[in-house]
Every structure is written in C-alpha cells, then in structure tokens.
Amino acid sequence: RRTLKSLVADLRYYKNPQATAEVIDKNGFLHSGDLGVKDEDGNYRITGRIKDMIIRGGENIYPREIEEFLYQLEGVKDVQVAGIPSKKYGEAVGAFIIRHEGADLHESDIRDFCIGKISRYKIPKYIFFVKEFPMTGSGKIQKFKLKDIGLQLCKEQGIEII
Incomplete structure (x- = not known):
C-alpha cells in the first residue's frame, strides 16, 4: 500500500x-x-482563476465579479472581462459584451450602471460590443485572446491606450 x-x-x-x-x-x-x-x-x-486576475495599479480585480455584476444589466446577453495593457496602470479593465437581440446598449449605459454600485477602479475603462467570443474547438472561451482583440478594436476605433 x-x-x-x-x-x-x-x-x-x-x-x-x-x-x-x-x-x-x-x-x-x-x-x-x-x-x-x-x-x-x-x-x-x-x-x-489567478491567471484571470487583472492587476490595475496594484489593485487585484477579479473579472468574474464584474461579469456577474454586468449580467444584471438588462440587454446584456453575455459578458467577458479581461485585462487590457495600460502604460499607466499595467492593466485596465476591458468588458466584452454580447447584447441581447434588439437591445440598445451603449458604453455610457454600462458605465452609468456601474457608477456608485461597484468600486470605481473596477468600472470597465474599455467597453467593446462584440458578436461572439473566441472559442476553442471544445467550446471554451479563450480569454487570453480577448486582450489582443481589445487592443485591435482600440486601434480600429482610434482609442489611445493610456
């Protein structure tokens, strides 16, 4: 034995x-x-998961906490939160949102929903409305790819990363 x-x-x-x-x-x-x-x-x-954690200026931010909060907003069908590289803070919070069909959500709606309900440093700096998330062949979301997608979307939209 x-x-x-x-x-x-x-x-x-x-x-x-x-x-x-x-x-x-x-x-x-x-x-x-x-x-x-x-x-x-x-x-x-x-x-x-520790690997999912966002470290923004020394603050530990857990994406799942923000995701669960944003699911409460009417019109949000699915949401994933990931760290977006930041020159000033190391990482910033990025929210990738799939809207319910017919939902008319804008970036300001997301921020307004967050203000006063979650800590200021947890409010997404970058908000992206997407049609789908990058997936593996077995159907798992590839969170590590969201960072690169966020950087590309910022570039396409003329958003400067600070």
Whole structure:
C-alpha cells in the first residue's frame, strides 16, 4: 500500500520538470491556480482563476465579479472581462459584451450602471460590443485572446491606450 504523500510525490508533467516545478512545490502541494472561498462548514467554492486576475495599479480585480455584476444589466446577453495593457496602470479593465437581440446598449449605459454600485477602479475603462467570443474547438472561451482583440478594436476605433 502506498501513502497519499508517496502518490503525490509521483505526480508530475510527463518529461517536463519545469512545468512540474511551477505547480507542485517542494512540500508536494499542488498550486492549481484556482481561487476559492471556504464557507462556515469547511467546504470550498471555486470563484475564479489567478491567471484571470487583472492587476490595475496594484489593485487585484477579479473579472468574474464584474461579469456577474454586468449580467444584471438588462440587454446584456453575455459578458467577458479581461485585462487590457495600460502604460499607466499595467492593466485596465476591458468588458466584452454580447447584447441581447434588439437591445440598445451603449458604453455610457454600462458605465452609468456601474457608477456608485461597484468600486470605481473596477468600472470597465474599455467597453467593446462584440458578436461572439473566441472559442476553442471544445467550446471554451479563450480569454487570453480577448486582450489582443481589445487592443485591435482600440486601434480600429482610434482609442489611445493610456
């Protein structure tokens, strides 16, 4: 019989010790990159991913929190939030929104909905209305591509990145 510790010690990426070292520390703890909260019963709930986190001028911003807030706005069918590179802050909040058919939402509607309800630094600096999100073959949203799409849309719209 093997102990759990000996089983964990054998876990690693196949022929990739560098990737293994990035996620399994010297004590055998796996760092999955998931963010979560522990409730009063000791259960954990996954709330997001570290890689999805936006760092704006030292503030940690969790896209999922903003997405869940923006879903409350009538006319928003789907929304994804991603970091857009910023010279001044490192990253700025970008919201990519798919409208419900017939919805007449504008950037000002999004900002007005946010003001006074969420922290000022969490209000999207860049708001893009899109028809679809970049997807993998298995149907998962490729959030890492949203940054590049946001930069391209800013360029096309003559928006200067600050």
